[in-house]
Amino acid sequence: MDEDSLGMSKSPLLNGVGSTAARAALTKRWAPIHYQDVDQTGSHALGGKSDYLTRVDFDGDWNGANNWDNTSGRALTAHAYQSVVETSTHWYLLYTYFHPRDWSDSIFDTEHENDGEGVLLIVQRDGSEYGQLLGAVTVAHKDFYSFVPTGSPLGSGTETVDGTLSLAQFENVAHPITAQEAKGHGLKAWPAVDIVGDGVKYYPSLSTAEEPSSPTDSDVRYKLIDLYGSEGLWQRRSLSSLFASDGTFLGDTSGGCGLIAGNCGTNSANAPWGWDDQNDGPILRGEIAFDPAKLAAYYFSPSASFSTTYTFNPFKGIGADPNQP
Numbered sequence: 001m002d003e004d005s006l007g008m009s010k011s012p013l014l015n016g017v018g019s020t021a022a023r024a025a026l027t028k029r030w031a032p033i034h035y036q037d038v039d040q041t042g043s044h045a046l047g048g049k050s051d052y053l054t055r056v057d058f059d060g061d062w063n064g065a066n067n068w069d070n071t072s073g074r075a076l077t078a079h080a081y082q083s084v085v086e087t088s089t090h091w092y093l094l095y096t097y098f099h100p101r102d103w104s105d106s107i108f109d110t111e112h113e114n115d116g117e118g119v120l121l122i123v124q125r126d127g128s129e130y131g132q133l134l135g136a137v138t139v140a141h142k143d144f145y146s147f148v149p150t151g152s153p154l155g156s157g158t159e160t161v162d163g164t165l166s167l168a169q170f171e172n173v174a175h176p177i178t179a180q181e182a183k184g185h186g187l188k189a190w191p192a193v194d195i196v197g198d199g200v201k202y203y204p205s206l207s208t209a210e211e212p213s214s215p216t217d218s219d220v221r222y223k224l225i226d227l228y229g230s231e232g233l234w235q236r237r238s239l240s241s242l243f244a245s246d247g248t249f250l251g252d253t254s255g256g257c258g259l260i261a262g263n264c265g266t267n268s269a270n271a272p273w274g275w276d277d278q279n280d281g282p283i284l285r286g287e288i289a290f291d292p293a294k295l296a297a298y299y300f301s302p303s304a305s306f307s308t309t310y311t312f313n314p315f316k317g318i319g320a321d322p323n324q325p
Contacts (some may be wrong), residue, residue, distance in 0.1 A: 002138070004080030013129055016248040017084045017312050018224055018319050019093065024206055027093050027224055028081035028241050029174030030121055030131045031167055031177040031204030034080075034097065034108075034222065035190055038198040038215040039182035044259070046072050047237060048198060048215030050101045051182050052221055055079035055209075056114075056233060056242070056249075058100065064242045066102040068113040069255030076100075077209040078202055078222035080118075081232060085292055086312035086319070089305065091131060092292035095178075096272055097229065100186055107259045111184075112268035116218040117187045118275075119178050122154075122296050135300055136165050136176060137288065140186030140193075144288065144300045147189040149176070154300040160301070165189045170203055228314050233271050247274025247286055273315060290315030 012022040040048040050071060056062070058077070059070035081096040097119050102115040117139045123131040135148045146153050155161065166189065167174040178195035180186065186193065187252040195201075198215040202222045209223035228234045236242055244267040245251040251267055258264030270276075272289035283295050290313065297303035312319030 001320070011129055014153060016202070016319075017086050020229060023082065023084045023226055023228075024224065026084060026091060026123075026130060027095070028131055028204055028206050029173065030093055030123060031080070031082070031224060032095060032121075032176050033170055033204075034202040035177065035179035035184040035193075035195050036200045036202060037180065037193070037195045038200060039105070039268065040198060040215055041055075042103075042259075042295075043099065044103040044111065044150065045105065048071070049076060050103050050213055051099065051180075051185070051215075052076040052200065053078045053229075055081075055200060055225065056098055062236060062239055062242045064114055065252045066248035068251070071100040075211050077211045078220055079209050079225055080204075080222050081223045081227040081272075081316075082148070083227035083232075083234070083289070084312070084314065085290075085310060087293055087307040087310055088291065089125055089307040090134075090296070091123040091125060092296070093123060094227070094272055095119050096233075096290055097185070097187065098181065101183060101257075102248055102269065103182075103183055104259065107263070110263045110265055111257050111259070112256055112265035113253075113255075114249040114269035115185050116249065116269050116271055117180065117185055118272060118297070119176075119187060119260075120292055121176065122292075122300075129198045133165075133167075133260075134174065135161075135296070136178075136189060136262075137295065137299060138178065138187045138189060139275050139288070140181075141184065142189055142278040144275075144280060145188050145192070147192075148300075153305075157280065157297070157299050157301040157303055159299045163189060163192050166191070175204070196220065227272070234314065237273070247271050278322075
């Protein structure tokens with residue numbers, strides 16, 4: 001049996017995305033094939049392990065200040081967090097990729113504990129079960145980048161489209177391809193970022209989380225976690241051991257972070273509701289998560305095509321209880 005059908009009705013999206021089953025089906029359908037560049041240079045690389053994807057509680061706790069320390073001693077099974085926001089016209093699918101370390105092998109670069117970056121996919125509700133993928137906005141450090149697939153009706157808005165969103169077949173349907181740099185893990189649509197030498201290719205799953213067998217493993221499953229659910233981050237947004245402030249992960253300088261004194265930052269990584277582009281005008285910190293329709297209308301044209309009335313948005317307290325089955 002295909003994993004998409006496990007525990008789900010035949011058409012879980014007919015009643016919107018207020019159930020975990022609907023969100024799982026929709027986000028699995030469009031989840032990126034994800035390329036992770038890997039660098040094995042230097043002691044902080046841990047032989048490439050510091051570039052592997054994992055979950056925030058990979059070490060068995062919800063303490064953000066020991067993730068750098070525990071990277072070397074734990075399995076880094078691949079996970080990504082998914083969340084969905086809905087309007088009458090579009091679904092906004094957000095995928096968050098987490099690394100315990102943002103690291104370097106140069107004394108001239110800073111490092112920090114925890115690293116969360118991701119991609120927002122814009123899917124038009126066109127009457128089909130899973131809709132039509134129209135565009136993407138990716139998070140690379142303090143900047144957002146926009147991409148559209150070939151044939152998309154979207155064009156540049158106030159922000160200029162940065163490139164083409166490539167797709168590839170996986171399990172007989174087309175998925176977008178995203179990629180992250182080694183070390184700092186800036187994320188863009190492939191091939192704006194690509195694997196250079198060593199690298200891991202991750203493919204989405206609802207049930208399987210694998211750790212790469214080597215820094216060149218080209219077939220690794222990452223498991224999707226509902227950001228709003230019991231294993232997710234949104235319910236833990238007020239947890240002081242995990243977040244130093246709203247949307248900012250707690251992170252300290254322990255465990256050898258920083259190749260020289262002073263070049264390890266503290267509290268330097270963000271969850272989606274803390275993501276911010278440094279120069280995109282009226283788009284505020286976190287709106288890529290909690291007001292993606294506003295962001296889409298700013299980044300793309302025609303802006304009038306985007307309804308700004310939300311029918312499901314737990315970030316704003318709109319819609320069914322996100323923990324209902």
